[in-house]
Amino acid sequence: MSPEVPPPTRRALLRASAYGLLGAAAGGCGFMPATTPDAQQLAPVTPRVDGDLVYFNWADYVDPSVFKGFEKEYGVKVVQSNFDSMEGMVAKLNAGNRYDVLFPSATWAQRLVRGGRLRRIDHTRLPNAHAIFGTYTYFADPWYDPGSAHTVPFTAYKTGIGWRRDRIGELTGSWRDLWSDKARGKVFLLDDRDEVLGMGALELGLKVSTGNTDDLDRITSLLDTLRPRLRGFSSDSYNNLLNGDAVMTQAWSGDMAAMLNQAKDPSVFGFEAPKEGTPINSDCYAIPWNAPHPGTAMLFIDYMLRPENVKKNIEYIGYPMPVAGTEKTYADLVKPFPECLVTEDDLKAGLFFRNGDRAAEDARDTAWTHVKAG
């Protein structure tokens, strides 16, 4: 070090770190009102190769051979990144990361649409989209995205009860089964606020995503009677059933279908969609407003909708997809669990978890804390 350069004094260091602090805090500008995208960034685009595809989804949610086929056919690379929660996905998006195609759930799709974060998708430019919108008319105008103007449905799934036939025999087809003495101490609920409160609401005949405090009090008291019978809150439903920790668990249909692949003898398991109603959910394709290659994203969505690719993906992930002509593939896959099927009637029953306003969300959050912490 040359002696001419004076070393920073301790005070200078402190001052510098204060500036660093300010800079870092400004870096948290995801917490400040975001810039609004201009009209051009939201306008629909034509499917054409305009670069490699930057893909952002749950891990293992598309058959790898489908990616290979897409890369080969269009001469582009698929750059994959994964998220582990919807919250994580949106946080990365808000932080300014750029992706070409996203897979939000309906609830999050609605938030992104409302926030002006998604580019519009013109279905007439997707030759294979007819297989969805022509048959599954529900998706022509779903609640989360009027006119499906920004999204294309990907999968649909429901919530029911998975159980061990070999341990406790048959169930009655009601959410009340969770209270069954046969299963006491070996029952799990999903570690998911909406699913648990929603189950309570359906059992009481209330709206599935109610944010009304009186309703929530009733739900909390009902669930208090279930709590001593529970072994835990866990979303790992299929492992819990497979390794015997659970004889009964609240479960997502897709996980139960995936379990069929893992089980030596599927007949020891059962899955029911309770008669009081089953919460339903769907994921969709979406293109963020700042996608670097929206044209390739359009090509990718259309490629994914080709019947042979839909079939591959159904078999790979165990979730049904609302694409005409692929119903039998899924029905064959879940033959032991016919209630995994998601029909147009299931969709129209509308038991989706909806976004509430801030007060409703806070009330649900408080209720969930009480259910979980006792």
Added chain:
Amino acid sequence: MALLRPFARTRRRGADGDRVWTWLMLPGTVWMTGFLIASLVLVAVLAVGTTDDLGNPRFGFDLSGVRALADPAYTEVLARSLGYAVLTCAVCLLIAYPVAYTIALYGGRYKHGLIAAIVVPFFANYLVRMYGWSVVLSDDGPVLRALRAVGLADGRTKILNTGVGVVAGLVYGFVVFMIIPLYAALERLDVSLIEAGRDLYGGPVRTFFFVTLPATRQGAAAGLVLVFLPAMGDFVSAQLMGGPDQIMIGNLIQDKFFQGQNWPLGSALTMLLMLVLLIGMFGYLRRTRKDEAEARR
């Protein structure tokens, strides 16, 4: 404290040494400022922030997150976490002391190998190891099946989803943080001190409690802090090994940031947890300062 000591020494050596130390401090200062202090400031500021309808946190001034802390559910869970963390510390100390003692005093040329054998499994991710345990200890898993086969367990015996399971998970996860400082302290221990104790007619027990233990007190204190801090904030063990009555504060905080989308309340809970941890930390610092003062005398 220990970090500042080289400073004091170079001060006397003159301006040149001073410069080197000041410059060397720069990367650390930048790192800590950028990644630790700034993120802590963000958490503190968000504790009084708000959430918009998209679920995004926003800066602002709203005390509802802080006020929500008054809910007895949080106090109860915090107290439970404190209990588990203290219990974990105690069990870790009981397990780690004999292990460190044996290796340090009787390990001979295998010392380093033995320490490596203890440390290496901890290179694997904590979450992965805990997940592995949850499979091994499951009702139809190898452990319970073996116990049932020899008649030591019946169909109702369970290990998972119990308080014992959670504390066992925490102990397993953090015991190495206790072994290492204890080993370091015991390594440095002058064995002639023990011999002197024996020469002065102290039995093995008396010698241990009046010579060995006080001489390694600092190692134990460091180990207790290193185990207590992560155990108190842990959520993995309760998630994988616990049931509905074993939820820890870490689980609630995680819920606020994810399912609840209630970052302000999550941040407020984090600050509350940090406050509790800071109290423990101050206790430790006062203790070590006293010890140092005594040592200097």
